[in-house]
Amino acid sequence: MAERREDEEIACREFVEVITDYLEGALSDGEARALEEHLQTCPGCETYLAQMRETIARMGSLPREELSDATRGVLRDAFRSWSSRRE
Amino acid sequence: MNVAAHDSDTELLRRLRAGEEHAFVTLVDRYAASMLRIARMYVPSHAVAEEVVQETWLGVLRGIDGFEERSSLRTWVFRILVNRARTRGERERRTVPFATLAQDELDAPFTAVDADRFLPADHDRWPGHWALPPERWDDSPVRHLDVMHLRTRLADAVAALPETQRLVVTMRDLEGFDAAETAAALGLSEGNQRVLLHRARSRLRKELEEVRHG
Numbered sequence: 001m002a003e004r005r006e007d008e009e010i011a012c013r014e015f016v017e018v019i020t021d022y023l024e025g026a027l028s029d030g031e032a033r034a035l036e037e038h039l040q041t042c043p044g045c046e047t048y049l050a051q052m053r054e055t056i057a058r059m060g061s062l063p064r065e066e067l068s069d070a071t072r073g074v075l076r077d078a079f080r081s082w083s084s085r086r087e
Numbered sequence: 088m089n090v091a092a093h094d095s096d097t098e099l100l101r102r103l104r105a106g107e108e109h110a111f112v113t114l115v116d117r118y119a120a121s122m123l124r125i126a127r128m129y130v131p132s133h134a135v136a137e138e139v140v141q142e143t144w145l146g147v148l149r150g151i152d153g154f155e156e157r158s159s160l161r162t163w164v165f166r167i168l169v170n171r172a173r174t175r176g177e178r179e180r181r182t183v184p185f186a187t188l189a190q191d192e193l194d195a196p197f198t199a200v201d202a203d204r205f206l207p208a209d210h211d212r213w214p215g216h217w218a219l220p221p222e223r224w225d226d227s228p229v230r231h232l233d234v235m236h237l238r239t240r241l242a243d244a245v246a247a248l249p250e251t252q253r254l255v256v257t258m259r260d261l262e263g264f265d266a267a268e269t270a271a272a273l274g275l276s277e278g279n280q281r282v283l284l285h286r287a288r289s290r291l292r293k294e295l296e297e298v299r300h301g
Contacts, residue, residue: 011215016199020285024266044220048200048292051221055292059260062242064120071137075115075144076108082148083106 010038015045019052096160104151115144118161121262122168128254129169129176139175143168158271165264165272186274189251192286193279199289224299237298244294248287255280256287 015038021027022035039046102110122143126136146167154163173185204219245253254273258264264272270280 011205012217012220013200013202013205013215016289017285019199020281020288024281024284026281042216044217047221047223051224051292051296052288054224055288055295056260058237058241058295059245059256059291060263062238062245062261065123065133067115067119067123067140068137071141072112072115074141076112078145078148079108079111083108086106 010034012038012042012045012048015042016048019049023052097156100151100156100160114160118164121258121264122165124257124262125165125254126168126172128250128257129172131176131179135175135179136172139168139172142171146171159268162268162271165268169272185251188249189273189275189279189283192249192251193282195249197286197289199285200293221296222300224295237295240294240298241291244291248290251275252283252287252290255283256291259284260288 015035018027018031018035022032027035039049096114099110099114103114119140122140123133123136126139126143127133130136130139143164147164150167154160158166177184204217206213206216206218208214210216245257248256251273255269255275258269258272259266266277266280266284269275270277273280275283
């Protein structure tokens with residue numbers, strides 16, 4: 001977006017490509033302002049932003065794995081021998 | 088990642104160094120899911136990923152007296168993990184280095200949304216604006232039974248992402264690493280980390296759109 005004039009209007013097609021820079025706080029103040037002004041007048045892009053936020057939130061709820069008891073046992077033993085060697 | 092989590096890692100590190108087994112086990116369990124998930128991206132099976140996690144913690148114990156806390160404990164542990172997983176993966180599975188994979192993905196053409204959903208650039212009133220705008224998802228609420236389906240489709244879509252995009256989005260949005268930690272652990276610039284994150288999130292949004300609206 002570097003070549004953009006600050007008063008120039010943003011197109012939706014461009015919005016969907018800079019949305020991550022916006023969410024990451026990587027846009028300049030002027031660029032972020034242009035994007036926010038666009039959002040106020042564009043329901044399509046507002047919806048797109050909400051969908052990106054929902055996507056990020058759903059990623060955070062994917063299931064998590066655990067270590068097997070065997071591996072935890074090996075590591076506990078390793079810690080015991082490590083700590084006894086230091087004494 | 089919040090400040091309290093950092094503080095508490097620091098406290099656990101202090102107790103670990105003092106020989107307190109419970110502190111070590113707490114750290115092992117706290118990082119287990121993230122470590123397994125990240126290791127699994129480099130190696131061909133869950134069993135090998137467990138071995139990589141195990142080797143990483145053995146390496147942590149060997150190196151802990153020399154760890155000077157210039158980075159957070161978590162960043163240091165994950166850097167060891169990624170190095171080991173990468174070495175192991177290259178030995179067992181492939182020879183393409185991670186940096187090459189990342190560069191190939193960065194060089195590939197990409198659009199977040201199909202071009203035909205926008206009006207053409209020479210449109211007289213609304214060049215580049217939506218022709219087919221996205222529909223609001225909250226207008227079609229997900230039924231309880233559909234939540235599992237949505238989760239499965241999302242997990243499948245993550246699995247189908249190009250490798251470095253999968254790593255970046257997993258570390259950021261599933262495991263909660265910040266941009267700097269993710270870039271450091273994977274040896275990417277923050278700018279390239281952001282491009283890969285953008286591509287991954289955009290593809291996943293598109294997938295969820297297809298699930299919601301068929």
